[in-house]
Amino acid sequence: MDLPRYHRLTAPYYRLEGQRCAVCGAVQFPPRSACGACRGLDLGIHRFSGRGTVFSYAEVAQAPKGFSGPYMVALVELEEGVRVTAQLTDVEPEDVEIGMPVEMVTRRIQEKGPQGYLVYGYKFRPVLEVRKAS
Amino acid sequence: MRPNREVGIAGYGAYVPRLRVRTADISNAWRSRSAAAPAVAEKSVPGPDEDVVTMAIEAARTALDRAGTDLDDIGAVWVGTESKPYAVKPSATIVAEALGITPHVVAADMEFACKAGSEAMQAAVAFVGSGMVEAALAIGMDTAQSKPGDALEYTAGCGGAAYLFCDASKAIAVVEASISHVTDTPDFFRREAAHYPEHGSRFTGEPSYFRHTLAASRKLLAEVGFEAKDFAHAVFHQPVPKFVEKAAAELGFSREQYKTGLVAPRMGNAYAGSSLLGLAAVLDVAKPGQRIFFCSYGSGAGSDAFCFRVTERIDERRRGATVLNYLDRRRVVDGYGQYLRLRGKIRRA
């Protein structure tokens, strides 16, 4: 069981947490040892809003072990300018297009078998339509 | 029961999955074409990547966003459910981590069949009311299983809601009183190794749902000194719409009063999430000054009854998805086979 590996990834997986450079202001995801833009070492936590658009997408017809397919995957461009690879969810394949607005949700990413542990993390779905109740 | 200081709801959030299965498709698999129509036309189904944890996280995020509470002030989180992803390993800690409120929180999962969510509400009221914490999160959420072809398969839906409780001075709805009424009544249960629950047929009616719901409701009304007509809304646990209609009639609530909180016709019975979803639907439209009557029911058995009074703060905190937004977001699955696969009732060997 490789659960220590996933435990280490809790902050980025559950909360889409990356970093913000105190020196140059750049944000980055995933977290790194230094700022990718200016190599500065003064990095604070930055929680990304989760809002973005689809930059590219593909369908995984044959899911790897531990995944339940078929499903869509995408390169999502977050509104902060950073890109993230992730699964898309709550959407039909024919409705996905480049540029469509999406938002982050926390879902089951992997199930290591019916008796195994669960990996939760970010996926993206079309923005939920919100209309005020009259 | 009343806590030492008055408490109320700071924010609330709901969740219902997107997928639906038509109960007619279930009926066609098992029954004759001339069988009576099922109690609800369709019920909600979790997607392949959803479970109580993921649903609770979304509902809780909405609640926290509406409340605007400082994360450091949230001192407790309970997830009430009978469909925990892990039989042993709390869902509440995963939710807490996702919200970013660890490590100084009391966290646990609760079980009392369909009233596990209101159970969490009682605990949240107590922790805040005692001054132990400034804010506490109570979640009721379920994706409960039902035996293929069994009566419950026609109604067992999924969804729920989250409630952040705080001091009354910041609340959108104040808790005026609550009571709990329980007995040992085994109308519906599931042994640890069993995948599906057992239920007591007609025993789940009068001796169970109605006896506890009515007793708890009457006790609460007596405690607060109000009558049914003093409430703008009434919310009950919703195993089937007929049970709500009958309980409401017995207590003197009209259809006008209970219709907003009756979500089951569009999604089935969300078990521990059912009454909490009904309450959320009411809060989506309730006006300042109105009173809300709430009574859950959980097999085993018991009821939690609450009396809420809506404050002027409610209008400014109602951003984000409503229960109706979730109910309107729907995609019907392609028949009973797809439903069985989604619910893990059939698996690749």
Add this chain to the structure above:
Amino acid sequence: MNDIFIIGAGQTPVAEHWDRGLRELGATAIRKAMADAGVETVDALFVGNMLGGAVNGQENLGALLADAADLLPAEAWKVEAACASGGAAVRAAAMSVAAGIHQVVVAIGIEKMTDAVGDKVAAGLATASDGDYEASHGLSFVALSALMMRRYMHEMSVSREDFAPFAVNAHKNAALNANAMFREPISAETFARSPLVAAPIGVLDAAPVCDGAAAVVICSREFLRGHHRPVRIAAAAGATDTIGLAGRPDLLTLGVAKVSAEKAYAASGFGPKDIDFFEAHDAFTIITAMSLEACGFAPRGEALKRAAHGCFGTGGCVPVSTFGGLKARGHPVGASGAYQIVEATTQLRGEAGPNQVPGARVALTQSIGGHGSIAVAHILEA
């Protein structure tokens, strides 16, 4: 890189070698290369391989193959650079000779993918991607290429069918190569109609699971003898880029291809115009297109246009995948980079038979790992 020469080349066919394991494939290729070079011993062995651990349950391939090929007690170790492992092994071997540490060495690229059935191979290939942010999110190897292809099609306004020339050309050349996995030509129509594995990637866009080993003997100028048919390694260069696609500044620029090629051009004094043929890393047609653009054979977004005009086929300005490439000769992943070197050597010696590029003098070979996270390029001269 002065005075480094390839004096021997050997390969096994690319196929599903059910009856041969790593030892047999490795020993066969090594002995063929050494026989071709006329040497009985070597100073060192460099083994390029990606999936030994994940698929075969066998690491420590330096020792395994030195033992199997009777090279003990020579220095030997495994070089790993995902699908560029073969190219990296050749690079490491050449480095050791260039540094004056060794006089004559063997570099082998070897892969035995068919030892595992089911999804173990896919899981092994996924280790080339970003484990924490791609593989663990269910991004299969094919899906990552599909993301690049979809975006390329969107930005350059091309369709799936426009990629056909690369697949058609590869299969045409493989049909003439006795060592190739696929021996049947295909048409553009077949390509267009092929089932999709991860839209827009079809079955005929992607290389198959297979086995193979290819080896070269590399030596210093002092080691050359009259009977050798040497091919000079004019330059070798490696480069890296972000491990995950999300971090690429421009998704459609294959930075590793550009940098490794530019370094090789600068070191050798040769430019794109001097290249007589290009053994590209054509694991997916999208990678072929982007490699051509990165190495200076077409402006950004124009590779498909030029391909449609026959620029990269037989008789074109820069023939590509002259023996079938990864696409049709086959892609035993860690071995492919070495197959490219063996094939380029054969071409430059004028021994390519029906696959011969007439008058070939200078070749560019490029081996890419991950989805353009690592690359090794070589320029060879007759």
